[in-house]
Amino acid sequence: MxxxxxxxxxxxxxxxxxxxxxxxxxxxxxxxxxxxxxxxxxxxxxxxxxxxxxxxxxxxxxxxxxxxxxxxxxxxxxxxxxxxxxxxxxxxxxxxxxxxxxxxxxxxxxxxxxxxxxxxxxxxxxxxxxxxxxxxxxxxxxxxxxxxxxxxxxxxxxxxxxxxxxxxxxxxxxxxxxxxxxxxxxxxxxxxxxxxxxxxxxxxxxxxxxxxxxxxxxxxxxxxxxxxxxxxxxxxxxxxxxxxxxxxxxxxxxxxxxxxxxxxxxxxxxxxxxxxxxxxxxxxxxxxxxxRKPAGPSTVVLMLAMLGGLAFLTLLLLALSPILRSQLAANLSGKPTTLSAPVLPDYRRLTYSDTPLRIVDSPLASRSQLALLPEGKVVFVRNSGEQVILAHPSGPEKVLVSDLKVPDKVQADMSSPDNEVYVATDPQGNIYISYAGRGVIKKLSPEGAELTRISKLDRPGALTIEPKSGDIYFIDATNHVQVLRAKLVASAKPSPK
CATH class of the missing domain: 3.60.40.10 (PPM-type phosphatase domain)
Structure with missing residues (x-):
């Protein structure tokens, strides 16, 4: 009862x-x-x-x-x-x-x-x-x-x-x-x-x-x-x-x-x-x-009318646009065209190297500041807090700003609280989250589904994604920049974006 x-x-x-x-x-x-x-x-x-x-x-x-x-x-x-x-x-x-x-x-x-x-x-x-x-x-x-x-x-x-x-x-x-x-x-x-x-x-x-x-x-x-x-x-x-x-x-x-x-x-x-x-x-x-039902006569008539309308619109656009005509001619002739969009990797299907590679010898002033330029060039503030540095994996460092005029020198913050969380995105909208306390970087789809989990990292801090390669750059526990090289899995195909 x-x-x-x-x-x-x-x-x-x-x-x-x-x-x-x-x-x-x-x-x-x-x-x-x-x-x-x-x-x-x-x-x-x-x-x-x-x-x-x-x-x-x-x-x-x-x-x-x-x-x-x-x-x-x-x-x-x-x-x-x-x-x-x-x-x-x-x-x-x-x-x-x-x-x-x-x-x-x-x-x-x-x-x-x-x-x-x-x-x-x-x-x-x-x-x-x-x-x-x-x-x-x-x-x-x-x-x-x-x-x-x-x-x-x-x-x-x-x-x-x-x-x-x-x-x-x-x-x-x-x-x-x-x-x-x-x-x-x-x-x-x-x-x-x-x-x-x-x-x-x-x-x-x-x-x-x-x-x-x-x-x-x-x-x-x-x-x-x-x-x-x-x-x-x-x-x-x-x-x-x-x-x-x-x-x-x-x-x-x-x-x-x-x-x-x-x-x-x-x-x-x-x-x-x-x-x-x-x-x-x-x-x-x-x-x-x-x-599922078979298409009736009215559905067939409607579909034919739509196809006819599309064909007329295509012919009209070709008549009005010399650019479209030249593009069509290039495709039919097999000649390369300069109007194609750049091909980016399918970021969802990228996997990463097991061991990150340190690319900057100088420690950074902050675990929360990291910027990336094309071709893997990294911009950061040196731990002295007075210089802005441009570093390239295959070349020497370059001083962009020699004196930030800060009143006191900034010491490298070697601590990384367990609740630190940093977020970055790639050009296709996937989301990357680094958890310092867990030593983990997770990649999620734009809808929040987990795509990749990279573990056993050295308390990762701020991170950023190289758009062409998909490489993940992040700051480790000692405030050095490391990179996880991306690679496509065997079944993946490039997706134009």
Whole structure:
């Protein structure tokens, strides 16, 4: 016999700017539990984010239904469910081969697809809530007019806020605000966080994707939850509508769990099952094949009209542009053309030398100052603090500024606190992070998926990327510049940029 009656309501909306919805949620009925739910936010920008979210919900639902018994440890079951979802999404994202066999109706996603999703999953038993999460989707508790966050965002900016290196307002506008450090599908091993809370009569649990929290501050959400709406379903819609009125930049998912004061039996409080959100099935699955329909006559006519329009536009441009005509003639004749863009390496597929090479003998004045010019030329301030030096790996140093006129000589700072973190980017938008205390440099995709991890470095500080080669230049613990030479893996192909 539960001391609380539990109600759930949930809905999702694609927002005002997105053409599709990569959010997914699920509400499940499990004997002995008043509530079981999950919210996933497919990571926008990665290929097949909606597939990752749907697959995660499917696996979490199956795990909870199979392993949640009246005497189970809900925390351990939730951990197993999220880790199982991580394994499943990683399996879908692996490159396809002729030997792959479909598993439970699903085939691997397109070759080399990047798939990821945030997740918040929870269960309620006998008035106690267990919630597990990975990523920046959130769970809140609204109690007595106060909104309290139950989860910490697994994101670069939130970690910086907790470390005292960034304010909340700075984090909301940071260019790295979408960099996720932990989520389903971005690492081989997932380490979710689990929290247990006792529910009281009148409590409301809010679970949401970041489409809500990027549009509304916590101080704006609390009054919307405080105002009586008549039903949880109405409160869900009020929150979604408020986020859309503020711009609706992302998909928005809201799930509310309400704790009433009237006791009820398990059968009375078990919620109806519900799922919603992104609906794209993995390529090759029965669902995706069922959606494919042959093109009808009207579709064929429309396609022919579009092709005719494109052909006319091409001829018009050729007639008006002598540059385009000469470019076309050069391509047809096989002669080289001077209009082609430079070819850059595919930075995502670069690997690096095992041992860094020291290229500057003089120690630097600061671990946080490093600039790079073309051809690997490094500009730095010598540790005397009075000279700006230009160094080249294959040539002598050159003094650019001989006297900075600083009042006191700057000594080389040989210390490197464990919480030092430095960030750089390459021309394709990939992100490089050096962690001094860990001795690690990580390379992430623009969406936050980890691409490369370089370990056992000597407390790396500031870093920068050579654009043509992809080499990583960084400052070590003794304030010397070192370089990690980049090389393409065998399967990589240059990508024009």
């Amino acid at each position: 539960s001391t609380l009656s539990i109600q759930l309501a949930a809905d999702t909306h694609k927002g005002m700017r997105r053409s599709g919805n990569e959010d997914t949620f699920g509400v499940f009925a499990i004997p002995g539990y008043e509530a079981a739910f999950v919210v996933c936010d497919g990571m926008g920008g990665l290929q097949a984010g909606d597939i990752a979210a749907n697959e995660a919900v499917r696996v979490i639902e199956a795990t909870l239904k199979a392993r949640l018994l009246p005497d189970s440890d809900p925390a351990q079951v939730l951990l197993a469910a999220l880790r199982g979802a991580n394994d499943a999404v990683n399996s879908l994202a692996r490159p396809r081969s002729d030997d792959d066999e479909p598993t439970q109706g699903n085939e691997p996603a397109p070759s080399n697809a990047l798939m990821g999703t945030t997740v918040v999953a929870g269960v309620v038993r006998a008035g106690t809530l267990w919630v597990a999460h990975a990523g920046d989707s959130r769970a809140y508790r609204f109690r007595s007019g106060r909104l309290e966050r139950l989860t910490n965002d697994h994101s670069f900016v939130d970690e910086q806020v907790r470390a005292g290196n960034m304010t909340e307002s700075e984090a909301r506008v940071s260019r790295f605000r979408n960099m996720i450090t932990r989520a389903i599908g971005i690492d081989a091993v997932l380490e979710p966080e689990v929290r247990q809370e006792t529910l009281l009569p009148g409590d409301t649990i809010l679970v949401c994707s970041d489409g809500l929290t990027t549009m509304l501050l916590d101080d704006e959400i609390a009054p919307l939850l405080a105002e009586p709406r008549g039903s949880l379903e109405r409160q869900v819609q009020v929150l979604i509508d408020a986020a859309n009125r503020k711009g609706g930049h992302d998909n928005i998912t809201v799930l509310l769990v309400g704790a009433g004061g009237k006791g009820a039996s398990e059968g009375d409080t078990a919620p109806l099952e519900k799922r919603g959100g992104g609906t794209r099935a993995p390529e090759g699955s029965r669902e995706s094949r069922r959606r």
